[in-house]
Amino acid sequence: MNIAAETTALGKRYRRTWALHDCCLSIPAGQVTALVGPNGAGKTTLLSVLAGLSAPTTGTAAVLGVPAGSPRSRLSVAFVAQDTPVYTDLRVRDHLRVARDLNHQWDQRLAGERLAALGIPLGRKAGKLSGGQQAQLALTLALARRPGLLLLDEPLARLDPVARLDFLAALVTACYEQGISVVFSSHVLPEMERIAGYLIVLSGGRVQVAGQCDDLLAGHRMLTGPAGQAGELAQRLGAISVQCGTRQSHLLVRDAGDPPPGFQSREVTLEELILAYLRDQAASALPGPGTLRAEVVAS
Amino acid sequence: MTAITSGRVTIPAWRVMRAAWFRNRMTLTALLVVFAVAAGWTLYQAESMRSWLIAHHIQQCVSPVNGASSACQSAPAWEGFASAFDAYYVIFPLLGVPVVVAMFGGVRWLTREYETGSFRYTWTLGVSRFRWLAGTLLPLLAVATAGAVACGLAYDRWFPAGQWLVSSSPPGVPWEWNEFPLTPLTFTAFVLAGFGIAACAATLIRRTVPAMAATAAAIAVGAYLADTRLRPWLITLHPVTARAEYGAPAGGASNGGYLLRGWLTDHAGHLAPGFLITHDGGMTLPGGQLGTVLSTGSAATQRAWLAAHHYTYWVSYQPHGRLLVFQAAWAGAVLAVAIVAFGLAIWRVSAFR
Numbered sequence: 082m083n084i085a086a087e088t089t090a091l092g093k094r095y096r097r098t099w100a101l102h103d104c105c106l107s108i109p110a111g112q113v114t115a116l117v118g119p120n121g122a123g124k125t126t127l128l129s130v131l132a133g134l135s136a137p138t139t140g141t142a143a144v145l146g147v148p149a150g151s152p153r154s155r156l157s158v159a160f161v162a163q164d165t166p167v168y169t170d171l172r173v174r175d176h177l178r179v180a181r182d183l184n185h186q187w188d189q190r191l192a193g194e195r196l197a198a199l200g201i202p203l204g205r206k207a208g209k210l211s212g213g214q215q216a217q218l219a220l221t222l223a224l225a226r227r228p229g230l231l232l233l234d235e236p237l238a239r240l241d242p243v244a245r246l247d248f249l250a251a252l253v254t255a256c257y258e259q260g261i262s263v264v265f266s267s268h269v270l271p272e273m274e275r276i277a278g279y280l281i282v283l284s285g286g287r288v289q290v291a292g293q294c295d296d297l298l299a300g301h302r303m304l305t306g307p308a309g310q311a312g313e314l315a316q317r318l319g320a321i322s323v324q325c326g327t328r329q330s331h332l333l334v335r336d337a338g339d340p341p342p343g344f345q346s347r348e349v350t351l352e353e354l355i356l357a358y359l360r361d362q363a364a365s366a367l368p369g370p371g372t373l374r375a376e377v378v379a380s
Numbered sequence: 381m382t383a384i385t386s387g388r389v390t391i392p393a394w395r396v397m398r399a400a401w402f403r404n405r406m407t408l409t410a411l412l413v414v415f416a417v418a419a420g421w422t423l424y425q426a427e428s429m430r431s432w433l434i435a436h437h438i439q440q441c442v443s444p445v446n447g448a449s450s451a452c453q454s455a456p457a458w459e460g461f462a463s464a465f466d467a468y469y470v471i472f473p474l475l476g477v478p479v480v481v482a483m484f485g486g487v488r489w490l491t492r493e494y495e496t497g498s499f500r501y502t503w504t505l506g507v508s509r510f511r512w513l514a515g516t517l518l519p520l521l522a523v524a525t526a527g528a529v530a531c532g533l534a535y536d537r538w539f540p541a542g543q544w545l546v547s548s549s550p551p552g553v554p555w556e557w558n559e560f561p562l563t564p565l566t567f568t569a570f571v572l573a574g575f576g577i578a579a580c581a582a583t584l585i586r587r588t589v590p591a592m593a594a595t596a597a598a599i600a601v602g603a604y605l606a607d608t609r610l611r612p613w614l615i616t617l618h619p620v621t622a623r624a625e626y627g628a629p630a631g632g633a634s635n636g637g638y639l640l641r642g643w644l645t646d647h648a649g650h651l652a653p654g655f656l657i658t659h660d661g662g663m664t665l666p667g668g669q670l671g672t673v674l675s676t677g678s679a680a681t682q683r684a685w686l687a688a689h690h691y692t693y694w695v696s697y698q699p700h701g702r703l704l705v706f707q708a709a710w711a712g713a714v715l716a717v718a719i720v721a722f723g724l725a726i727w728r729v730s731a732f733r
Contacts (some may be wrong), residue, residue, distance in 0.1 A: 133503075149531070155504070155507075155508070160500065161501075162500035166497040166501050167498065168403065168496075169496060180505065182395040182398050182402075182507040183396065184391075185391065185506045245563075
């Protein structure tokens with residue numbers, strides 16, 4: 082498997098607070114990696130380190146085979162930061178000029194065609210564009226660099242549902258057409274499920290879950306059955322999450338074969354999986370040598 | 381791992397500067413306007429003064445040689461000149477230019493990167509932060525330097541006439557606090573130091589209004605120290621000591637020189653106690669007959685009495701020709717502050733993690 086980004090024992094401390102701690106990741110190339118976690122989990126910090134905006138306090142980070150933040154990493158890594166910052170006082174046309182001058186690779190045709198297709202006028206100042214248009218402009222500026230790795234930090238946060246769909250469609254299209262790797266952080270879980278091939282869940286500055294989405298989904302089941310047996314079953318199977326109503330209970334467990342008597346088993350959605358791990362930050366599912374290793378602590 | 385296999389790492393400086401032009405052209409244009417207005421106003425005042433002097437037949441006094449003559453020194457037309465013009469309409473606006481351009485041209489272009497978050501875009505492009513900062517600074521500094529030189533040249537045009545309104549310096553030589561930092565050399569250093577302080581404040585504080593306030597305060601303090609400490613200290617270095625004619629113009633310093641002090645010695649070469657002439661023209665007189673003679677009568681009478689009693693008048697002064705050396709030294713010290721400030725700003729941007 083080709084690796085787009087790799088961290089080894091990565092730690093980042095801001096004064097006395099560790100935003101990231103002992104973070105070991107291998108992010109695969111050629112697909113969209115979803116980076117998920119609660120507020121303060123360290124998503125932005127991880128992306129900042131990979132983009133070269135922040136230096137690790139401990140450990141190492143590499144992108145496309147070179148140290149993150151090195152001059153060579155800037156050749157092929159594009160970053161769209163939170164709130165998709167652009168120069169609000171500059172016209173769109175001037176954004177293209179500035180970006181063309183400040184980048185080694187620049188696809189003017191791609192940028193022009195993409196903005197035209199999106200109906201973003203070149204003569205308008207970026208500050209006069211809508212939030213969705215600004216996000217699309219930021220994505221265009223990133224894509225026109227023809228990056229090998231595209232890092233996106235919550236670019237959907239300011240977008241309405243239609244703009245979100247447009248943005249994601251553009252992202253997936255670009256990802257497949259240009260063959261770029263994407264690391265994408267967001268709180269919008271349903272959209273993640275549509276586009277992500279690889280999932281990373283961060284919690285408290287540590288990697289809680291990392292793996293191919295298909296493997297993770299195949300390795301977990303949702304059991305539904307009588308609420309009275311839920312406690313004992315959760316203990317026995319090491320359930321990741323237990324939701325009990327007055328009569329029924331739902332248990333997210335690692336794939337444990339046939340369901341126990343009285344319980345029905347079904348596949349989990351990525352959203353359910355993510356929420357379950359976010360609720361129980363002691364649980365983790367991390368890749369081991371050759372196989373998916375799941376360490377589940379009973380809740 | 382998918383690897384980066386090729387690609388030039390360094391983007392040419394001219395491309396960074398061209399991007400800086402697109403990014404900061406409004407700021408650059410505004411700076412040009414400020415300098416043009418300041419230089420234009422100074423030139424307008426200079427030409428108005430010259431026209432007035434021509435109309436009142438004392439235009440020859442603007443030259444250093446003629447200006448020292450008693451005819452020029454005592455021309456009655458100067459009273460009308462002093463009421464027709466005010467030197468501080470030129471001096472104060474010029475002294476304010478470095479502050480204004482530093483606050484609005486030097487601070488804003490950097491703090492807006494922090495305030496809007498666009499630094500996260502800018503600093504992840506293909507150019508390093510150092511090159512980006514240097515590429516952005518150079519056009520700004522080029523404009524600032526050109527503008528400062530233009531203002532300094534306009535001041536040079538204004539000074540020969542304008543100095544009659546305020547100066548205690550010898551004609552044609554800007555030694556004093558309100559003249560010294562406004563010549564092309566010193567004013568350029570002053571402006572560049574202001575820019576350095578602005579860049580430093582912007583990178584350390586990262587907020588526009590507080591950084592502007594800090595810049596204005598730092599420039600004010602720096603200018604005060606440079607003019608009340610550095611300039612007087614420099615001018616006292618390695619003075620010339622010589623006999624002089626008592627009561628001569630400029631305290632007896634040579635033509636255009638800067639008098640540091642004057643004193644008397646008796647026939648045995650001993651210092652006459654209680655007598656001193658200071659650089660600002662102040663005179664301390666001793667008691668007794670010497671003090672009585674020097675406080676009354678004409679200069680010629682005083683000189684005759686001093687000669688008859690074997691007193692010798694001495695002066696310590698800086699010759700006119702050293703002005704440029706002192707201005708270069710002053711400008712060098714101020715530029716050193718600018719270099720340190722720019723270095724701090726570059727370090728701060730490069731190390732911002």
